[in-house]
Amino acid sequence: MTDQPETSEVQMNGAESLVRTLIGCGVDTCFSNPGTSEMHFVAALDHVPGMRSVLALFEGVATGAADGYFRMTRKPACTLLHLGPGLANGLANLHNAKKAGSGVVNIVGEHAASHVELDAPLTSDIAGIAGPVSHWVHSSGQAADVARDGARAVQAAKTHPGQIATLILPSDTAWTPGGPVARPLPEVAQTPIAPERIDDAVAALDGPDSLLLLGGAALSAENLEMAGRIAARTGCAVLSEWSNARVERGLGRVPVCKVPYPIDMALETLARYRRIVLIGARAPIGFFAYPGKPAVLTHPDARIVALADTGADLGAALAMLCDGVGALCMTAAVGTPGDISMPDGAITPESIAAVLALAIPENAIVVDESVTTGRAFFAATEGAAPHSWLNNCGGSIGFGLPVAVGAATACPDRKVLALIGDGSAMYTIQALWSMAREQQDVTIVIFSNRSYEILRGELTNVGVQNPGPRAVDMLSLNRPDLGWVSMAQGLGVEATRVEDCAALAHALRAGLSSQGPYLIEAVM
């Protein structure tokens, strides 16, 4: 593929050639927190139409939003980040995006090459910072290369299932005449599926001691439908990983339970399976290691058939498997309305789950960072109206609010419901302002238990049965209590505080029936 210079383009600078290339490659949304070294990129955004810019007040919001955007659109957005420290602030949510298989194109400004040598205050090893969270890192050498480098970055970000591509843009390559615009590069092929693995998988799935374990794109509605047929034919169980980038679920869809997070429950759940077929999932391991407990969660005698990893065409893998077991004509069991009545009284993990099951609107996007509070939510909402469910796949908290920004940017016609622990919400609280600015239709429930509750359990897991005051204090978010309504209002978001189930249900109706962001502090 060659790029023919066009007369009108030869005078554009590198930044403009990059913006035009990104747009031409289908990247039309930029989550940004720019600085001086990105001013030429900002100037190009100003006069080149076609790129929507969403401003974040902290970079972790921008990178998390790009993750949420990809999950809902299957196409990468770009981020605009200021030098190494700006990238660093976005790193934790890039870690989460990487583990979720989301594609993101990071544009990171850098000093001019001659200035890097001088070691100015903001100089840092940007490529070094990017490396641990990126599949692809490149620094443009000259303005004439920038457009092609941008096309390469998009190609990398679109590599299945999605990858983190970081393009470092020295300011001299941004301001020097560059161009021409580069055309999109061809898509990288998906991982092939070995035919003999299909035969292995067909042989493995037989009866209730066999398991089809799903992850990634295998959790779309139509792929789950095929998994349901396979289960109906073979009698195998179907589970998903604990954390999933996106599951399509609810009434009329094939339900799928998750491998539990707590290590003892996970071991118990998986102990019964002797043959496990993986499609888009990895062999189950513990989230953490614990003294005296196994890290590999499956039975020692379990035989594992890794049929297709997340880079493969998981729909094709399921179709071949469905055909192989003779399930094409089967009918999958689907979710039915749950027998759930509106709870009253105190707000507890169980009562919230029931309220949510009744409240989730049709076609909603649920962003779940409810941590300890939310462990019962998933099962309870199996029969709720059809919806998408997004988990934190990298375990770095502070993921939920930014991902909600990205999901709402991607799907302005869908309701977004963000379920966030209070500890988690504080890492990237700045996301509320972006929701207010963009008037995004997001209802946020903050589970205010005033504690890193998960860590109290983990302290017990590591053998501390009676923690003293210093340890308890390091896991407590009281002293002072966080005032979620005040914080939200300060960030431009309407908010209310509820202390019982009836008030929670009422507030959820109010939030979900209004336009714009709405925050509910659920006091536990």
Add this chain to the structure above:
Amino acid sequence: MTDQPETSEVQMNGAESLVRTLIGCGVDTCFSNPGTSEMHFVAALDHVPGMRSVLALFEGVATGAADGYFRMTRKPACTLLHLGPGLANGLANLHNAKKAGSGVVNIVGEHAASHVELDAPLTSDIAGIAGPVSHWVHSSGQAADVARDGARAVQAAKTHPGQIATLILPSDTAWTPGGPVARPLPEVAQTPIAPERIDDAVAALDGPDSLLLLGGAALSAENLEMAGRIAARTGCAVLSEWSNARVERGLGRVPVCKVPYPIDMALETLARYRRIVLIGARAPIGFFAYPGKPAVLTHPDARIVALADTGADLGAALAMLCDGVGALCMTAAVGTPGDISMPDGAITPESIAAVLALAIPENAIVVDESVTTGRAFFAATEGAAPHSWLNNCGGSIGFGLPVAVGAATACPDRKVLALIGDGSAMYTIQALWSMAREQQDVTIVIFSNRSYEILRGELTNVGVQNPGPRAVDMLSLNRPDLGWVSMAQGLGVEATRVEDCAALAHALRAGLSSQGPYLIEAVM
């Protein structure tokens, strides 16, 4: 140096051996945001006395606090961070701490070695993330090594002027029996000062076209006193770098002006000097590169004598230079009360400067992240009551509030005055909660200009004279306006909003005369 095992210690686990070693090495303060992999360290903090723990709700608060703590005590604190993503969240303020020459010991939890191989969700290349901001990185191999590794980390952090040491603590090395406690390692020697450089410097400083440029520890009160004598003897000018970790200044101290930030002003200021002696400073370069402007700010013919870098004994360098020029008996010019009257009317950068000059209490610590608003503050406060002034040396905004937490932790008997731009404050707003929890005596002034004002200037600098609405929108913090009083109250901090100088002065008196944190939103 050998460590003799003591009978009472042989059963302690690695985490406890590390806590006891850190305390024994003089590290008695921990700014923490722990997670599961750090639970054994938390448990050790719980039952080993001697380590003060300050909880942060975001890791950038913890790392910035460690920076502020070091600047005021000259000894490292430790941070406690959760795996790679927790470290990543603290990276930007570690960048700032590194550029300021602050010593910090990061304790970063890691999965057990056997678990890292399994690539669990939270697995990442922690050493890779740490590298760009650390002088020293090490991952403990076994529990028996942890104590010695901790002593090595402290030794590295104390290397002059101060370094970033990152110790990665795999959870199995934390929970396995370890010990014994390691003794402190000897201090690393300071950089020697070459005697011939003293002669060069003596020859260079002669008349108003010569400059003594200071940075780092050269800006202590007694070192500035020597610089003042040298200036009185030789007629040289004395300047400091634009950003300084800590300057001791005010009434009765030798005043020092800074090389300006705006590139044109910096070039103009430095154009007159032909001979420049550096003590703790680096040869002046632009903060950023700009098209068509030089990056090296000194006159092309200027001769630069690098007498002592920040790793040297800067007091000794100044004493030798003072002796060399025959200035030991000279009297330095010192700051005198300014002829400043209380302004009235609107809040402007100039009127704030006057209000501050009258308001700064004796022995206050001023943390300056006022960015554009504050460029006149430094000169105007030269004759204020004696105080310490702390700048952002790495240019990554979000530095000020966390550094104020650390300074207040270090100096509970001193008033802390944090001057913060609204854009900057939003990066690490979580710091307010730590101030409230610790009831720190910090008065915060937020300059609410609802803009990344500095970037509007930079957009002009790169040649965009009439930015369009898309560019302006990406530099604007309105839509919606940030409600600082609400946010502060939500984080447990008393707050008020002022719109004119009289109200600002009144609020400053209220904040500085009360105990505990107090936030003032100064509307511009």
